[in-house]
Amino acid sequence: MQNCLSSARIALMQTTNLKSQEKENNIKDTSVNIEKMFEVGAHYGYGKSRRHPSVSSYIYATKNSSDIIDLEKTSTMLKDALEFVKNLGAQGKTILFVGSKPEARDIIKNSALSLDMPYVDIRWIGGTLSNFTEIKKRIAELEKYNKENTEGGLEKYTKKERVVMAKKMEKLTKFYGGLIGLKKTPDALFIIDSKAEHIAATEARKSNVPVVALANSDSNIKGIDYPIVANDSGIPSIKLFTTYIINAYNEGSKSLAVKEK
Numbered sequence: 284m285q286n287c288l289s290s291a292r293i294a295l296m297q298t299t300n301l302k303s304q305e306k307e308n309n310i311k312d313t314s315v316n317i318e319k320m321f322e323v324g325a326h327y328g329y330g331k332s333r334r335h336p337s338v339s340s341y342i343y344a345t346k347n348s349s350d351i352i353d354l355e356k357t358s359t360m361l362k363d364a365l366e367f368v369k370n371l372g373a374q375g376k377t378i379l380f381v382g383s384k385p386e387a388r389d390i391i392k393n394s395a396l397s398l399d400m401p402y403v404d405i406r407w408i409g410g411t412l413s414n415f416t417e418i419k420k421r422i423a424e425l426e427k428y429n430k431e432n433t434e435g436g437l438e439k440y441t442k443k444e445r446v447v448m449a450k451k452m453e454k455l456t457k458f459y460g461g462l463i464g465l466k467k468t469p470d471a472l473f474i475i476d477s478k479a480e481h482i483a484a485t486e487a488r489k490s491n492v493p494v495v496a497l498a499n500s501d502s503n504i505k506g507i508d509y510p511i512v513a514n515d516s517g518i519p520s521i522k523l524f525t526t527y528i529i530n531a532y533n534e535g536s537k538s539l540a541v542k543e544k
Contacts, residue, residue, distance in 0.1 A: 316358040323519035326352045328500030337504045341512040350500045357513050364495045364509040365531040371471055372535020381483050382475035383407060386518050391475060394525045398532055401469065402461035412486040415468050422462050425455045468492060473528055476515040478502040497524050
């Protein structure tokens with residue numbers, strides 16, 4: 284099996300094995316996470332020329348001008364993020380899932396729906412957090428239309444009016460459909476690619492909303508509360524880390540359910 288491993292993978296696993304005996308259990312747990320992350324290519328960073336200075340300490344090596352992320356450090360960051368998410372689940376808090384790049388859209392949407400959470404999978408609308416009062420009006424308008432459509436309330440409008448409304452609602456659904464049910468500012472954001480979603484990250488910071496973000500080597504992770512430095516472009520990598528987030532929230536939710544009994 285070892286012959287199939289990349290040289291970077293071998294080197295990093297050897298480094299892990301050199302840790303002291305007193306931390307053996309922690310190393311074992313971390314190795315399991317590292318193994319999974321290697322399998323999905325989470326260690327692949329971008330070219331060294333694209334590296335943001337804030338992630339320099341999380342780069343293990345550079346090979347063929349491309350950065351290789353230190354997944355031992357990523358594992359530690361992931362554990363911190365998961366503990367935070369678990370606590371959110373234990374309190375029944377709301378996480379807004381954000382990921383509009385093509386590789387992340389379906390994963391973000393399906394993951395959010397599995398937890399009955401809001402999501403943004405097309406484009407972040409400026410003011411979603413900083414001007415939530417206005418955003419809430421758009422959500423309410425969409426909810427009203429959907430209700431009337433379901434209950435046959437649109438029959439009171441003329442055919443021309445229904446056509447105009449349908450076009451307007453199609454646009455609202457595209458950009459606000461994932462936010463239906465969101466009545467207040469979310470308690471946290473989970474972002475795929477904090478560089479691509481820098482507007483969302485900036486609004487969250489200004490609105491004091493904690494951010495958990497999967498961020499590659501080109502991202503500025505300063506100001507991100509719980510950054511997870513890893514491949515944020517590969518679908519398997521995105522899916523793995525998003526699954527970790529879902530599982531952590533569900534684990535926290537179980538303790539909430541026990542308290543409510």
